[in-house]
Amino acid sequence: METDTTEIKKKEGFNGQKAIMLPRSIISKSCVSNPLLSGIYITDIGFYPKAKFHYRERDHGIDQYILIYCTAGKGEVQIEKTPYSLLSGNFIIIPAEKAHAYASDKNDPWTIYWAHFKGHLVKPLIALLLRRQKNYKGFVQFNESRIKLFDDIYLNLERGYSTDNLCYVNTSFQHFLSSFIFDDKFNYSSKKIMVNPIDLSIEYMQKNLHATFTLAEVAKSVNLSSSHFSALFKEQTGFAPIKYFNHIKIQKACQYLQFTDLRIKEIAAALGIDDQYYFSRMFSKIMGLAPQDYKSKRETLRESKFL
Structure with a gap:
């Protein structure tokens, strides 16, 4: 689950939710010290469907970046003093070490795919995102291939933390992140209509x-x-x-x-x-x-x- 001790307003969780928190000893041993993985690696990942009462508030932020991708419903995110509304199709990346809060809408709770990640290549990747869309929030067209990629990452993590598994999962995760930054190019071969x-x-x-x-x-x-x-x-x-x-x-x-x-x-x-x-x-x-x-x-x- 997400790595803080802040109150979770719905203690019992959300029907159909799934989440994996990688052991910190595994991250330290197999990710931080591996030159192939140290650039970008997952620390936590999950899926919350119709997550009514989902809420987090972190006054000092955390040492990980957070991706939240909303595929249904809506919610609110605040990064320091800047508020963002998330609707279906919106995603946001919350920077490490920045105060933030987020909450699902009470009447139309969001369905979100989320991940926490770290690494020395994250900052330049986020800088690229900001150059392309000017802020931490963006919009992508729904693409089944993106969801399949997430599911593939998650299912492989469920199989354990072998070096091969971690290498595959984290290199795949870089592709997953790039699908948000370069939505116009992701799964290009299946796109039938080009308007650019x-x-x-x-x-x-x-x-x-x-x-x-x-x-x-x-x-x-x-x-x-x-x-x-x-x-x-x-x-x-x-x-x-x-x-x-x-x-x-x-x-x-x-x-x-x-x-x-x-x-x-x-x-x-x-x-x-x-x-x-x-x-x-x-x-x-x-x-x-x-x-x-x-x-x-x-x-x-x-x-x-x-x-």
Whole structure:
């Protein structure tokens, strides 16, 4: 259960609740000292359905970060002097060492997935979250894959605290956290509708790797002006649009080199580049070696059974 001695207003718990508190001796021995796990690791985790009267107040905070993800009902969270209302789809991360309180709504109690976690990589991860959404609270679309990932983490923890179990659980938990920070990318393959113009433009590029585009042509494909599209694209990806297009062309070229017997000239042509020498220079600049050297290296690795 959650690790404080504050009053719990409903002593008997909540119907269907589940919670695991990892032994502190296990955390100290297997997580803190393990370089693979010390970045981010779970200390407590649980699920409270329709948690009427659920309440916590910690005047001095705790030494763990807390994730609360609300999937039904509603509740209130206060971090220091800032209040937050949580509805279905909202999540919040409460920073370590900060005074806080949270409570389920009396008339429409929340259903929450929660976890306490620590590690030296947590602060930069939370800083990334704040850069993307400006505060500790966010909203994510319901995704069954996120719940399945949580359940997988929980069920594996129930099986005990072997090193393998802890490694699997905590690396999976990093993925779980990233699903809140990058909701637009989580389980991307199952998403049928894309409304972000940058995502649409990248899909347009992927479907037309054989073509050569100008900036204006790519911007037109998503009904934006060249200047607005270019600024938005660079803000979201870190790259100029045409440079990004060249990167995914070269990514495809790597696949051709690895999985086909196409010649360099044929690969260049398949990617809409008439001059194979220009293609080779582009490939070398991006990948750090020439196409033929890349092909030879991959063949050597395959023969050595490293792949």
